[in-house]
Amino acid sequence: MKGLRASAVKGAAVLKWTKVSGLKYKVYKYAGGKYKCVKILSANTYRDKTVKAGKLCRYKVRGYKKISGKTVYTKYASVKIRAK
Numbered sequence: 001m002k003g004l005r006a007s008a009v010k011g012a013a014v015l016k017w018t019k020v021s022g023l024k025y026k027v028y029k030y031a032g033g034k035y036k037c038v039k040i041l042s043a044n045t046y047r048d049k050t051v052k053a054g055k056l057c058r059y060k061v062r063g064y065k066k067i068s069g070k071t072v073y074t075k076y077a078s079v080k081i082r083a084k
Helices: none
Strands: 005-009 012-016 024-031 034-041 045-048 056-067 070-073 077-082
Touching: 005 077, 012 056, 034 045, 045 056
Parallel strands: none
Antiparallel strands: 005 012, 012 045, 024 034, 024 056, 056 070, 056 077
């Protein structure tokens, strides 16, 4: 995963990354001591509207694709952002 960046806007955290043709993406959010998959996308943008102002949020994103019936993943990219 390349180019993952985050920005805080009022009431949301916005994640963007470099799109690679043919990949889908899994977005993970840190909560309760572990990362949990919160969304699967084919787009290269995710908006989290569940953030609370002043709270530090941590995310990981990785791409994947099915090849001959087998799922192949990219490496994780991670980012931290403080919500507004």
